[in-house]
Amino acid sequence: MTSTTSPATATDPPIGGAGPARIATIGAGRIGSNHTELLARHVPGAVVAAVADPVDGAAERLAAAVGAGFATTDIDEVLTSSDVDAVLITAPARSHAELVCRAAAAGKHVFCEKPMAVTVDEADRAIAAAADAGIVLQIGFNRRFAPGFAAARRAVDDGRVGTPQLLRSLTRDPGPWKADPARVPQWTIFLETLIHDFDTICFLNPGARPVSVHAFADALIRPDARDTGHLDTAVVTITFDNGAIATAEASFSALYGYDVRGEIFGSAGMATAGGGRTSDMTFYGADGIEIDTARRDTVLLHSAYVSELSAFVDAVRSGASAVVGGADARTALQIALAAIRSVETGTTITVDEVSR
Template identity: 35%
Template sequence: MIIHDKLTNLVVFLPRIGVGVVGLGRIGQLHAEIFCTKIPNAELVAVSDVIEDVAKNVAARLGVKYYTKYEEMLKNPEIDAVVICTPTFLHKEMIILAAEHGKHILCEKPITVTVEEADEALAKVAKAGVTLQIGYMRRFDYAYQQAKEKIKKGEIGKPITYIAIARDPAPPPGWAADPKLSGGIFLDMLSHDFDMARWLLDAEVERVHVEGGAMIYDEIKEKGDLDVVTINVKFSNGAIGHVHGSRKSAFGYDLRTEVLGTEGTVYVGYRQDPMFAIGTKQGLVYWGIKWFFKRFYDAYVEEDKHFIQCLLEEKTPLITGEDGKKAVQIAEAAWKSYKEGKPIQIT
């Protein structure tokens, strides 16, 4: 990338990372737009989707090339890194292909459907010597980062309890509704909370005990997934925790997290949109938050910036492939606990 500084009349050469995005659903288009407009040292080179009209329209809107075949995009020498935003059951093969083509990888969460698949992908990444970052964007959210900082500084004393509430406005569409393809509620939805638990407490989840069921949607029950769960957890540092998830929240997206310490508590999240309310003699009414895009847009931007910075500075990403694998391990243990009706130790 070449920039002409008009004040000094100097020509400055800045490093540039060429990026290709594969999978142009809602998350893929979001990443493509961010890399195209928000990341100074990145250049969106191309996008790819198996549906040609989608790929063509996104490419035209952003002024880049498009492909319908992922492997063809990987052959483009202008692309240094790929962002994988395809369905979870495709991640393993796409990570491996990118690594074999020498491309660095930002892969949306979760890394894979199973731990076995994660091990295969990580082995190929290590052999190729490329960088892999997993897209648990909450680590880049300003509120969660504040919580991490306060805990690390000891401002709440010793962390002893982690509490997470995650409720989506509606069940997932399409392939994500099938737990064989997405990993179901524990992996597709709550792996965010598993990752956050490990990060905030700086400890591993050693045991899980699940209660739950398909209590709301018949279609979820038919596919073998769950729509309401509670997970009691035990951490390697002795702390305990509780994660609750639901595929329905009538008023909107509801995400809250607490960490209780011996000297205080940190709180992250809110149930209502604080930017608007209507007050009448009946009371004060806030709207709910429609979905996570609005809540975490800035976090997605910071996540993508971090990925490019890691490549330029040859640094290890904040969320590694191993972190991604840990979330899958916890999800697998949660499924086992639910099916066997007992606590499961994670080794």
């Protein structure tokens, strides 16, 4: 373990009083580093108490950058620390459910990046562990906190859209895509990319239950990797019990930048949200019309990341329920698993099938 000093962690009172929420990060990779720095610099009422990562040096570097109380390669050191009120789980996706259960057993509140789990059984265990422990469990579905998507949901809640009929959500990662397909876990496009779109569609169609899923996916960016099971492009159709029909699509390589959009069409109107622009400036020049686009999710969705972390901190400090919790993660996961089975079988899959 490498320790660093943090006056706030050393002197502030524990949660439940007027003091800040003392949060430890588990996983010091790209998104863990982003979230930790946002907590340290942009979220009032929070301090970074610790950073844990099994990779030598990773936790120490991030802890030093944000002035965390201590850094360690031992996750249990964080979970047993009396200086930690809550944890931010940003480790690899397939470890999320286990870490949620371990954190809950230790009495730590949890913010978990998506997906919360990769099987329904795992999701149920994580939800039950959080409920039994009485902790806050919030999932990192950031689009709910983006201003445009939140406004679209208000348009639904206010009745301006009317009865939902058609919905759409898309994620296109910035290109050119240069990753090694062999290092991308199988079904990543559904479990880690489109999982956001599945949640977005459910968010924009509140109260409705997904019924059936049909998915198409291929390796169009790296067709040479198709035989290994790699998938980098997908379209999913989802039907809901209120009659609405939704489509979700994803690509790993949009040459023009990071692109996230949502749409809900109803009997009384339509609301759209998102895009790839980093500002509303449009430049008109001799070479044509230009706009600035984002090349990272952490740039395009900066305010959403800050808002979701702020909501988590507020819930921890106040004892309120999470804005987006385990049940939401379970629903999005069911759609993802149905999409995977649809690709495997070439058929439409009911959500009840994957639940069983």
